[in-house]
Amino acid sequence: xxxxxxxxxxxxxxxxxxxxxLAWLFTRYLAGRTPGAMRFSRNRNGKLxxxxxxxxxxxxxxxxVRAGETYLLLGVTGSQITLLRELxxxxxxxxxxxxxxxPPESTPGEAMPFRxxxxxxxxxxxx
Numbered sequence: 001x002x003x004x005x006x007x008x009x010x011x012x013x014x015x016x017x018x019x020x021x022l023a024w025l026f027t028r029y030l031a032g033r034t035p036g037a038m039r040f041s042r043n044r045n046g047k048l049x050x051x052x053x054x055x056x057x058x059x060x061x062x063x064x065v066r067a068g069e070t071y072l073l074l075g076v077t078g079s080q081i082t083l084l085r086e087l088x089x090x091x092x093x094x095x096x097x098x099x100x101x102x103p104p105e106s107t108p109g110e111a112m113p114f115r116x117x118x119x120x121x122x123x124x125x126x127x
Contacts, residue, residue: 030121048066049065063075064095066092072085
């Protein structure tokens with residue numbers, strides 16, 4: 001096998017590795033920036049849980065949080081969290097009935113797995 005063919009083969013292999021690396025970095029970036037692909041966290045005893053988040057703008061969103069048996073609607077910005085109202089049991093039942101759409105649980109500060117982040121982005125693109 002001539003050296004030019006070996007060089008061409010190694011160049012193609014290096015290009016594939018670079019493309020895969022860039023794809024991986026881009027998906028990590030996308031998972032961190034996409035509002036639907038947020039990091040959900042839950043404390044160890046399950047008393048505090050982020051149920052849903054709806055983006056309103058850059059660094060602004062509405063959040064439904066369960067704190068024990070209380071459900072809260074929060075307005076969140078980059079510098080402030082505001083309690084908009086406490087939800088009644090009837091209003092909160094919309095989130096408690098539909099357990100199939102709840103995001104996977106993770107420990108605080110842990111990044112969402114790639115598969116789940118991609119699924120969230122795909123759901124947003126379909127809408």
